[in-house]
Amino acid sequence: MCKLFIATGNLTKQQTLKLIEKTALIFSQSQKDGFGFTVYGNNAVATGHYLEPSNYPGFSVTLPEWIDCNRIETGSIPTNVTALVCHGRTATSRVMLANVHPFISKDVSLSHNGVLSWIGKGPEPKAENHCDSEQFLNWFNSQKAPFENTKSNWSGYGVFGIINSKRKTLTVAKCGNGRLSYCSNNGGIHMWSTESRDLESIAKVLSDSATKPLSMRPNTVCQFNIQGKKPRLLSVNNWQGFGSVHTRSADWFKSMGQKTTTGRQLSYRKDVWPIDASDSFPDYEPTHTVKVLGKTE
16 A cells, blocks of 8 residues: 655745655655655645655755666755645556656646546546556546546545646545545644554654644545645535446346356466466566576576
8 A cells, every 4th residue: 555645834945855854764664666746835846756765865966976766856845835745655556667656747746545447438548657546647637527526437445645736726535445644733734644653753843743643534525725825725525435346247148148257267386487477467577487406597
């Protein structure tokens, strides 16, 4: 499961950098497949994508040529920040820098914790590297009211931190099966994270005055206006969440004059991976090995 940290309020550049650094440190202990963030403030956006979370060097840090750091950074952290979304990735699709959240398209930056499958009519939304989060973003941008149509088009679960830099909004959404805890401090900073213990540790970067982390209500979408120096809550709405996978029973096949089929069970020797198997997991390509005289070659 991936992890999210989200914050909105009147944050300085230095506070923001400390929050990102602390979040990267905590998330890297369990999320090994990527770390990324989006920062918004003063009508400006900055993003960071890092393939190795444990090697997060800090934003816009100049590294010597002999240091290898797989990263993409854009923009600069503004002096006044009103929204921050961080994401730690545990991959369910290919491990690569292009699949590190946030995904960004049409002024929308989306970070997602969860797994989604397309169940809507017509072809599933496109994604360059077959990541469900990128698929969802491309579909999201095509809808006038996306959260009203998720149940009929997607199955699975999801928690989201979405920044729209054109509309100047932050959206925090949690479906029925998602996990997200919330706290605030006396500086008026609202904060969310996947794990309450993570949230408690990250919030201490700002002060010791944060409230006790409590679970966010399921099936809820919150939207904030993040323009200016003081974000304000625009709405808190109920959300249906996601639908279920439609399965076809034996009766359905019978009614269509077809016979039900059963898939062949996979089998393989412990010491040899069937590299020609068509249904092997696409993200990993183990080397074909054969044991010879007790050694592996």
